[in-house]
Amino acid sequence: MKKLAVSACLALGLGVLALPALALDDPSEMLPNPAQEKRAEAIGAQLRCLVCQNESIEDSSASLARDLRHVVRQHVAAGESNQQIMAWMTQRYGEFIRLKPGFTASTLLLWAMPVLALALGGILAALMLRRPRSTEPLDEREEKRLAELLREQDISR
């Protein structure tokens, strides 16, 4: 048991350590200005790698992701704002490139889903819990039927 706990802790620790590893293949990709590089990384983390689809371009080592990282850094170095760079990307690759899509009419259901699911679950739970705890007392007919059944049981014994 102790061994298990130790290995679990180790695995967790390794997982945490592995998190900040980005796929910058080459340090020369980085911008010389650390503030700009940090901004470029933050933007890149919001952009989907279109080859791997569920990785950001900062995490992916696909060749397209490398090129897109380069483009982001070019735009950052040119002094463009985050919004301008995002707009440049979505104009070319559509909303699909944004790992966190904007709040529009077509993404309304996507964004509202957690609230909807919670509300639906709440309603279901309320309906289940509202079921009466105590049952009504038996009426005369039911009492008689019960007595009959009990008697039958006695005889069979």
Added chain:
Amino acid sequence: MTISTRRRLLMTLPVAGAGLAGFGCWKMLTAMQDGSFDPHAIRRDKGSAIVPDFALPGLSGAGDGFDAAALSQNARPVLVNFFASWCIPCVAEMAALRGIARQIPLWGIAYKDKPEDARRFITRDGSPYTRVALDQTGMTAIDWGVSGVPESFLILPGGRIAWHGASALDETLFRREILPLANAAP
């Protein structure tokens, strides 16, 4: 409502939910298989987009390159195809491209390819392309919104992008989606 009917109703709710979700998944998967739904194609409205500015060199012995101006000045719609000699779907697409090139002018852009490889690739069995250019860095392709090869664009006179497809072309797809748009162009 008696307790038992309500209980039965509550029981059917999750079952119905799971059924609905299953039906949705099945619909999506079949649509992906027959090509009518492409999750990759969630793109902006191409109807209003204009060809981005670019100027690309040619391939010696296969074409002398072209730029945005040359592409926009066409009197007829042109199909632009991004390809690469290292891309297997592009090899498979070639036969269909030869057939399509008989019906519409086809211009090719070699994506991240060595000039010699690209030249050999398109001249091996007869080039389907009217004009050929080389995008060695892949930066023009990014400006076009290309995420891989092969991808094709229908360009109307004036440089308007009327259609963008992110898969290999074939005769069926060409007739169903591209030809009607090309014929409708003024």
